[in-house]
Amino acid sequence: MSIITQLIHSIPVDPQTGAIAVPIYQTSTFVQDAPGVNKGYDYARSNNPTRETAEKIIAGLEGGAGASAFASGLAAIDAVIKLLKSGDEIIAVDDIYGGAFRLFDKVYKKFGITVNYVDTTDVSTIFHAITPATRLIWLETPTNPTLKISDIEAVAKLAKAHNILLCVDNTFASPILQQPLELGADLVVHSATKYLGGHSDLIAGVVISKTEQLAQEIKFYQNASGAVLSPFDSFLLIRGIETLPLRIRVHNDNAQRLAEFLEQHPLVDKVYYPGLKSHPGHELAKRQSKGFGGIISFTLKEDTTAAATTFVTSTKYFKLAESLGGIKSLVAHPAAMTHKSIPDEKRRAAGVSDSLIRLSVGLEETGDLLEDLRQAFDKLAVQQAAHAATASAASN
Template sequence: MSTITELIHSIPVDPQTGAIAVPIYQTSTFVQEAPGVNKGYDYARSNNPTRAAVEKIIAQLEGGATASAFSSGLAAIDAVIKLLKSGDEIVAVDDIYGGAFRLFNKVYEKFGIKVTYVDTSDLQAVFNAITPATRLIWLETPTNPTLKISDIAAIGRIAKAHNCLFCVDNTFASPVLQKPLELGADLVIHSATKYLGGHSDLIAGVVIAKTAQLGEEIKFYQNACGAILSPFDSFLLIRGIETLHLRVKQHGINAQALAEYLEKHPAVGKVFYPGLPSHPGHELAKQQSKGFGGIISFTLKEDTAEAATAFVTSTNYFKLAESLGGIKSLLCHPAAMTHKSIPAEKRRAAGVSDSLIRLSVGLEETNDLLADLEQAFTKLPVPAHAENVLSA
């Protein structure tokens, strides 16, 4: 049986009614036959049949023992960090999602958890950053937003040698393209808001654990802290996952065409997309992934925030918005939007320049998206030095 067929038929038919879609169990509590005797459910914060169904599907997708669904991607990250204690240290990717950076630095550092940021595409840098207090290595690959590629298997070996937990944010790749647990990760997280949901209509997060024991620890925090995914959003997430393989395939086809176009455009400074042979992580991405995804970032030759703003406010099909992974194309200016919480010097050091633009390539016709980018380039202001040349 193929992976796609297995996925589709892992979504259960309701045994009570025969409903082919998973029912939404919109209930807060469950009647018990006797004190402590129930049908597997007692209170909806602790468990819910609709949430249990999506958790089982996602655990199967990633090849994990368990999955826990949360009310947001950040709630999922928060649950993982709760595995640590005061005095523990994290080695994290430097080109990190701004929300994760804010959580690490503004919330957990004051509780005595230190975070060291390194370029995880440099294995020696990862190795050098580890101390006797390091308990967790935090990886995104591809990274957000400069799409660096890190060697999951090699970092997994480093983590194991130092008795560290190893967590991979697999949001950008999705389990269709990349399986971090098979490559040595202990935990995988997703902002399920993105590709897993796929329709820009829900907020959700998931943690997948390689072992049942680790999964139970995550589930303890899911129940104890209460940031659970609602029954309706669980239903929407299942609905999105049903078409995940088809959507990811088309996202990748469109993104490859747009990245090749951008690389040749005279107004573009640099293109970040692992599907391009010029990308430093291209060969590694080919080895550990089945595709290159639907996210592209690029800088402008006029490397200013003003030029970026002019571009992102001039597109038609690409809508200016935070988030990614939906069927409609989006674009954003990370320095002013998704990564604004990261200090400017740290942003720039990680490659997030003032003119960097991130595209979430949707499922529209490729030629329409190419035409939209082309007309936006015509709206860019003429650089001051060019005006001087023209006036001379």
């Protein structure tokens, strides 16, 4: 059975009414037959039929024992870190999502949980960073925003040999392209706001666990902390997932064409996209994923914030906005937007330069997106020529 057919038919028909769409159980509480005797639900924070259905669908997609849905991707990350205690250490990818860095550095650091940021594309670097206090390895692959690729299977073997949990942020790839649990990871997180939801109309996060024990621990923290996904957003998430395989196919095709165009453009310095043979993780990405995703990052030859700002404010179809993974194309300047919470020195060391631009390639016609990039580059070229002429006149 294909994954598309499997996904569509994993969404249940309502047994009570026959509704082919999952109902929205917009209720805070449930009537009990007797004290402590209920139909599987007592209070909507603890469980809700709509959210439960979304969790089961996503657990099935990732091949996990269970999933827990949260009110945001950061709430999902927060639940994973709650598995640790004071004195524990995390080894994390150096090119990390800014929100995760802020959570690690500004919240959990003061509780005695420390993070060592390393280049996880080199497994030996992870090995040398392990200490007796290391309890968790945190991977993003591809990373946000420079799209580094880490060997999930190799890191999983290393983690298992040292009795360390491995969590993979699978947001950029989605379960359609990459299956971290099958490659040995213990936990997978998603900002379901992105590709799982797919329409830029909800905020959500999910943690998928490989074992029933981990699933129950995460479920406990979901209930104890209370950052649960609402019934209506659970419904939106299910609706978005229904078309996930079809959307990912177009995201991939469009991004490949645009990355090839960018690689040849004279104003572009470097393109980060795993689908390009020039990408250092290209062969690894081919082995562990079924596609290269819809995110492209690139730097300009003029490595300045001003040049990047000109470009990102000149596009028409690529809307300047935070987030990614929706049907509409988006453009972002990570240094000033998604990664502004990371100190400049650390940000630049991880490859997030002043001119780095991130594209979330949507479902528009490829030709229209290519033309949009061309006209934005034309505007940048005109501005650069004007600045050069002004500088030349001033020197004379």
